Amino acid sequence: MTAITVSNLSKSYGAVQALKEVSLTLARGEMVALIGASGSGKSTLIRHIAGLETGDGASGKVEVLGQVSQAGGRMSGHARRGKVAVIFQQFNLVGRLSVLTNVLIGHLGRAPRWRGTLGLFNRHEKEKAQAALARVGIPQVARQRSSTLSGGQQQRAAIARTLVQEAEILIADEPISALDPSSARRVMDVLADINGKDNITVLVSLHQVEYARRYCKRTVAMRDGAIVYDGPSTALSNDFLAELYGSASEELVLPDAPAEQMAPPHKAEPRNYQTALMSA
Numbered sequence: 042m043t044a045i046t047v048s049n050l051s052k053s054y055g056a057v058q059a060l061k062e063v064s065l066t067l068a069r070g071e072m073v074a075l076i077g078a079s080g081s082g083k084s085t086l087i088r089h090i091a092g093l094e095t096g097d098g099a100s101g102k103v104e105v106l107g108q109v110s111q112a113g114g115r116m117s118g119h120a121r122r123g124k125v126a127v128i129f130q131q132f133n134l135v136g137r138l139s140v141l142t143n144v145l146i147g148h149l150g151r152a153p154r155w156r157g158t159l160g161l162f163n164r165h166e167k168e169k170a171q172a173a174l175a176r177v178g179i180p181q182v183a184r185q186r187s188s189t190l191s192g193g194q195q196q197r198a199a200i201a202r203t204l205v206q207e208a209e210i211l212i213a214d215e216p217i218s219a220l221d222p223s224s225a226r227r228v229m230d231v232l233a234d235i236n237g238k239d240n241i242t243v244l245v246s247l248h249q250v251e252y253a254r255r256y257c258k259r260t261v262a263m264r265d266g267a268i269v270y271d272g273p274s275t276a277l278s279n280d281f282l283a284e285l286y287g288s289a290s291e292e293l294v295l296p297d298a299p300a301e302q303m304a305p306p307h308k309a310e311p312r313n314y315q316t317a318l319m320s321a
């Protein structure tokens with residue numbers, strides 16, 4: 042069973058065609074990077090996969106974990122939305138609530154609604170949330186108000202909530218673009234860790250192709266609403282990016298973090314990655 046199948050999906054906003062007959066399949070357990078210059082359609086595609094918007098036309102379809110979530114511009118009632126978690130660039134947490142409470146919100150799909158609404162989580166749920174925070178490396182912040190966390194900690198708390206939710210797919214829309222390089226690496230390490238150990242399928246959109254090369258075996262590249270490359274991240278040399286994107290490729294390259302300064306990621310085969318980074 043595939044995790045995500047997008048077939049022939051198009052979407053226009055007025056005169057702007059944000060998605061042009063996009064087709065894409067992710068197998069379960071993959072960690073795939075989605076790259077593209079600003080305005081290329083990454084967020085639009087992610088919103089459609091997440092079930093937040095419907096496409097245009099009769100032929101567009103999105104399937105999640107083997108069930109149709111939208112087809113022909115209509116949402117399907119059978120979507121397995123609880124199995125899909127989405128993390129955005131910012132504002133993933135309720136700032137005035139504690140970090141633990143934000144993570145506990147991941148239980149809401151399963152706990153009776155009245156209990157969640159009243160904040161009545163049981164001991165097992167609280168232990169699970171605390172363990173999820175430990176898993177993403179921030180157990181010490183559980184009692185803090187979420188608004189006091191750094192940007193990277195906030196992203197990791199949002200990933201902890203994904204674990205509590207028992208999501209099978211995590212879609213992250215530019216989760217590191219507001220972060221400094223070391224925080225960005227930590228967040229990407231956590232994504233790679235939950236992908237490798239929990240077999241959670243990860244689709245992560247990125248501006249900086251360095252991270253795609255380092256963390257994801259496969260990259261899907263968009264330009265002007267269409268997929269222009271879908272293949273091994275190792276092929277994404279700077280020359281190839283320049284060929285794909287022209288001058289917009291400058292936006293995708295990370296000038297201040299040479300690839301060789303980065304430690305090998307959790308899930309990569311180190312030798313292959315080294316080779317890829319050297320040749321990039």
Ligand SMILES: Nc1ncnc2c1ncn2[C@@H]1O[C@H](COP(=O)(O)OP(=O)(O)OP(=O)(O)O)[C@@H](O)[C@H]1O
Nearest residue numbers: 054057058059077078079080081082083084085086
């Ligand atoms: N709700 C909307 N209303 C009008 N236009 C939109 C809307 N959402 C997206 N667009 C347009 O669709 C195109 C694709 O936008 P999208 O946000 O998907 O790009 P992106 O690749 O995610 O860009 P960025 O990297 O800057 O986030 C852009 O031209 C954008 O202006």
